[in-house]
Amino acid sequence: MSENQPGGAPVPQPGPDAGPAQATPRGPDAVRPGGARRRRRISLGIQAAVFVAAIIAVLLAVDWQTVGESVFNFAAVAPMFPDIILIGFGNTLLYTATSFAVGLVGGIVLALMRMSAFPPYRWLATVYTEFFRGVPALLVFLAFGYGVPFAFGVQWPIPVVVMASLGLVSAAYISETLRAGLQAVPKGQYEAARSLGMPGWRAMVTIVIPQAFRLVLPPLTNEVILLTKDSSLVYVLGLAAHEFELTKFGRDGITALGAGLTPVLVAGLMYLIITVPLSLLARRFESRGAGRSRS
Amino acid sequence: MTNPSPASPAAPSVQASGVSITGLNKSFGSNHVLKGIDLTVAPGEVVCLIGPSGSGKSTLLRCVNLLEVPDSGTVTVGGFEATDEDVDLNAMRRHVGMVFQHFNLFPHLTVLENCTVAQVKVLHRGKAESADVAKANLERVGLAGMEGRYPDQLSGGQQQRVAIARALSMDPQLMLFDEPTSALDPETVGEVLAVMRRLAGVGMTMLVVTHEMSFAREVADRVVFMDGGVVVEQGPAAQVIGNPQQPRTQDFLARVLNPTDVEF
Ligand SMILES: Nc1ncnc2c1ncn2[C@@H]1O[C@H](COP(=O)(O)OP(=O)(O)O)[C@@H](O)[C@H]1O
Ligand SMILES: [Mg+2]
Numbered sequence: 431m432s433e434n435q436p437g438g439a440p441v442p443q444p445g446p447d448a449g450p451a452q453a454t455p456r457g458p459d460a461v462r463p464g465g466a467r468r469r470r471r472i473s474l475g476i477q478a479a480v481f482v483a484a485i486i487a488v489l490l491a492v493d494w495q496t497v498g499e500s501v502f503n504f505a506a507v508a509p510m511f512p513d514i515i516l517i518g519f520g521n522t523l524l525y526t527a528t529s530f531a532v533g534l535v536g537g538i539v540l541a542l543m544r545m546s547a548f549p550p551y552r553w554l555a556t557v558y559t560e561f562f563r564g565v566p567a568l569l570v571f572l573a574f575g576y577g578v579p580f581a582f583g584v585q586w587p588i589p590v591v592v593m594a595s596l597g598l599v600s601a602a603y604i605s606e607t608l609r610a611g612l613q614a615v616p617k618g619q620y621e622a623a624r625s626l627g628m629p630g631w632r633a634m635v636t637i638v639i640p641q642a643f644r645l646v647l648p649p650l651t652n653e654v655i656l657l658t659k660d661s662s663l664v665y666v667l668g669l670a671a672h673e674f675e676l677t678k679f680g681r682d683g684i685t686a687l688g689a690g691l692t693p694v695l696v697a698g699l700m701y702l703i704i705t706v707p708l709s710l711l712a713r714r715f716e717s718r719g720a721g722r723s724r725s
Numbered sequence: 726m727t728n729p730s731p732a733s734p735a736a737p738s739v740q741a742s743g744v745s746i747t748g749l750n751k752s753f754g755s756n757h758v759l760k761g762i763d764l765t766v767a768p769g770e771v772v773c774l775i776g777p778s779g780s781g782k783s784t785l786l787r788c789v790n791l792l793e794v795p796d797s798g799t800v801t802v803g804g805f806e807a808t809d810e811d812v813d814l815n816a817m818r819r820h821v822g823m824v825f826q827h828f829n830l831f832p833h834l835t836v837l838e839n840c841t842v843a844q845v846k847v848l849h850r851g852k853a854e855s856a857d858v859a860k861a862n863l864e865r866v867g868l869a870g871m872e873g874r875y876p877d878q879l880s881g882g883q884q885q886r887v888a889i890a891r892a893l894s895m896d897p898q899l900m901l902f903d904e905p906t907s908a909l910d911p912e913t914v915g916e917v918l919a920v921m922r923r924l925a926g927v928g929m930t931m932l933v934v935t936h937e938m939s940f941a942r943e944v945a946d947r948v949v950f951m952d953g954g955v956v957v958e959q960g961p962a963a964q965v966i967g968n969p970q971q972p973r974t975q976d977f978l979a980r981v982l983n984p985t986d987v988e989f
Contacts, residue, residue: 621792622829626843626895627819636846640833 500690507692510683517672518679519700525592525661525675526704530654532597537604544609555605562602568663570595575667588673592664596657604653611646612638644715651712655705676700741768741930742803742820742898744789749798751784758784760954762798766899771931773941773962776951777977782934785951786901789932790821803898819847822892826904828884830876836863836887837872840894848895855894862890866920882913886920893924900924902933938982942966950974 543555562570574595579585586594615638623633662677669678676697683693744766751759758781766772774782787793789800791807791814800807805817831839840859844850850858863869866886876884885905892900902921906914918940925931925944935941941948941962948965950958950973958971969975 616829618825618827618829619831622823622825622831623843625790625792625818625821625823626891627815627847628843629815632846636842637831641831644833 501692501695503689503692504696506687506689507683507696509687510679510693510696513674514676514679514696514700518674518676518697519703521589521673521675522658522661522701523704524589525596525664526654526658528589528593529596529600529657529661532593533600533604533653533657534650536597536601537608540601540605541608541612544605545612559602559605562599563606565599567596567599567660568666570599571663571666588664588667588669591667592661596660596663599660600653600657603656604650607646607649607653608642611642611649614645615641644718647715648712651708651715655708655712658701658704658708740896740898741928743768743770743930744899744932745799745801746785746789747799749785749788749800750796751781751788751793752796758954759788759795762954762956764949764956766930766932768898768930769928770946771925771929771933771944772947772949773945774932774934774949774951775936775938775941775977775981776957780951781954782951783903786823786903786932786934789899789901790818790823792823815847819895820898822889822895822897822900824885824888824892824900824902824905826907828876828881828888828908830884830888830891832876834875835872836868836874836876836879839876839887840891843891844894859890859894862893863887865893865923866890867916880913881909882916885909885913885917889917889920889924897929899930899932902931902935904934904936906935906937936981938966938978950977952977 540555540558543551544559546552546555571591574586574591578591619637619641620633623637624630628636661675664673664675665678665681674682680694680697683689683696684691687693744764746762746764749759749762749764750757762781762785764772764785774785776782784793788795789802789807791800795808798808802817803820805812805820807814807817831842834842837856837859840862841852841855844855844858845852860869860872863872866889868883868886868890871879871883871887876887879887889905905921906917909917914937918937921931921933921940922944933941933945943962945962947959948962949956950965950969950971952973958965958969958974965974966978969978
């Protein structure tokens with residue numbers, strides 16, 4: 431290769447920076463001034479040193495013998511299976527799905543009320559939203575679990591209590607998400623649709639809502655993740671065995687199995703089986719929505 | 726505007742409607758924006774609306790298809806008394822095309838779908854017929870072959886031409902343009918003005934808010950100068966732009982035609 435090859439890549443300067451990683455110039459990095467590059471290398475080096483030090487500290491500080499027996503004692507938790515999957519995992523999914531369904535329907539109704547031209551609807555929806563966003567979900571569980579039998583003399587089945595409690599709470603959050611999504615669609619979209627002779631509802635259904643939908647998919651997916659975790663709050667109510675969900679299995683496992691926290695770890699891993707794919711999905715929606723959302 | 730423009734072969738003849746505006750008032754809160762506007766546009770006439778920013782040009786245009794509801798006064802478009810409480814606004818709007826400064830194309834739909842969606846949903850035309858009409862209009866604005874693209878894959882000038890094709894696909898009898906070239910890169914302004922010039926050539930009624938004085942001079946049958954919510958001066962383009970009588974018109978034109986201190 432000759433030095434004066436036309437269009438050839440600049441030859442790396444021999445020097446302190448010319449490590450193996452710099453042997454081939456890589457796009458913008460190759461043209462950065464040496465000072466900035468050196469600072470970045472120093473910063474990376476410091477971060478790596480802190481990281482290694484932290485790991486060494488943990489390795490030294492932790493009593494691995496005990497941890498092995500009380501956190502990673504997988505042999506002892508075999509009796510949890512298959513019930514933790516068939517009942518616990520299943521119930522967590524059921525509680526999440528039903529409360530999301532209630533939350534979505536309620537959220538749509540509330541969002542429409544918030545945007546209504548009739549003021550009392552707006553006030554009502556605002557009061558509702560502020561109330562349920564400001565009150566701990568745990569209290570709502572207690573209210574439905576203990577308050578409903580007290581007030582009406584009927585005991586709702588646990589799945590209904592969860593669906594109502596979490597559904598009503600998430601409706602408040604979902605309505606805000608939907609409203610923000612609808613309002614994020616530029617007003618000109620609605621006006622352009624109306625100027626083409628579309629009635630208001632048609633402009634919403636065909637032009638505004640499909641664009642808002644792309645915007646709200648990521649936050650709605652996050653809401654499902656939150657619901658998955660919040661369904662664990664049902665543990666404050668007395669549950670029959672067939673109503674146990676993952677957290678209840680984990681808690682009971684601590685006392686029943688003598689495997690320390692291992693049952694909790696197992697339950698935690700099962701939550702991750704649900705939430706991590708949802709999280710990845712949300713991220714995918716996010717990157718896709720960014721592509722085609724502006725006119 | 727009597728010079729016969731080289732109309733493209735696909736250009737259909739236009740069934741044009743006029744507009745008649747009388748005593749139009751519009752306020753936003755305490756801001757009295759339109760103060761008793763009277764204005765008529767004859768069928769087939771091209772009227773350019775000029776005036777400083779904030780003078781109410783956009784509001785006036787938006788009152789014509791009732792995107793803004795006037796406080797008082799009447800707007801009659803074709804046979805429709807648009808300001809009548811009982812009028813079918815959607816039926817009226819079908820006959821009035823509108824082109825916006827920022828295009829307002831539907832970003833989730835392709836170019837073709839942008840031009841067919843209202844035909845299908847509003848005029849209840851069949852899919853195939855709608856697509857044929859849309860393609861003819863896209864060809865008319867010089868965008869044949871772009872049907873499958875999305876708006877964000879087009880230049881500003883191309884997007885604005887799609888917006889014109891979208892409006893034309895509804896067979897309007899009147900076209901409203903609100904500063905259609907103000908948001909464009911200078912090099913794409915010409916292609917949009919060329920399309921508008923051709924449209925004027927086939928007899929479309931057009932009400933155009935614009936700062937393009939050479940376009941107004943060349944294409945407009947009449948130029949209307951607005952300031953502070955009133956029509957200050959109107960007449961043939963050569964008269965209003967070339968020899969304005971009112972001091973406010975003279976001031977405005979001096980600023981617009983002298984590009985060193987333009988301030989829109
Ligand atoms: N939707 C609106 N709400 C409140 N004020 C408005 C609205 N639209 C326009 N205005 C006001 O009306 C006046 C005229 O605006 P506009 O018609 O856009 O003027 P132009 O198009 O001539 O620049 C401005 O003072 C503007 O602030
Ligand atoms: Mg304007």
